[in-house]
Amino acid sequence: QVQLVESGGGLVQAGGSLRLSCAASGRTFSRCVMGWFRQAPGKEREFVAAITWIGGITSHADSVKGRFTISRDNAKNTVFLQMNSLKPEDTAIYYCAADLSGAIPHRTQSLYDYWGQGTQVTVSS
Numbered sequence: 001q002v003q004l005v006e007s008g009g010g011l012v013q014a015g016g017s018l019r020l021s022c023a024a025s026g027r028t029f030s031r032c033v034m035g036w037f038r039q040a041p042g043k044e045r046e047f048v049a050a051i052t053w054i055g056g057i058t059s060h061a062d063s064v065k066g067r068f069t070i071s072r073d074n075a076k077n078t079v080f081l082q083m084n085s086l087k088p089e090d091t092a093i094y095y096c097a098a099d100l101s102g103a104i105p106h107r108t109q110s111l112y113d114y115w116g117q118g119t120q121v122t123v124s125s
Helices: none
Strands: 003-007 010-013 018-025 033-039 046-052 058-060 068-073 078-083 092-099 119-124
Touching: 003 092, 018 033, 018 092, 018 119, 033 068, 033 078, 046 068, 046 078, 058 068
Parallel strands: 010 119
Antiparallel strands: 003 018, 018 078, 033 046, 033 092, 046 058, 068 078, 092 119
């Protein structure tokens, strides 16, 4: 059973930075895709970024390009989301997800097999 545990959320002022972490456990990760998604109050969950476990190929949503960066540390089974120049509209619960058979980074939520519990990010204006 795969477990994903997010951390690093919190309250930050607009223009500030946060670094989210997602610690994965329960299996040996090889060919898979790890993704970050977010859900703001009253809105649907949306794609933020994804990365392949092998090769580190990334994809970012247009809304976060140039501000957010996804990365991974294979040795620690951890995926990161560095968030800079945060805006109030980035306020949401951020979720980590794993697609255990993925080969390219993607935003299709139904293909992600496991999800974390989420971490709250609040950006004040």
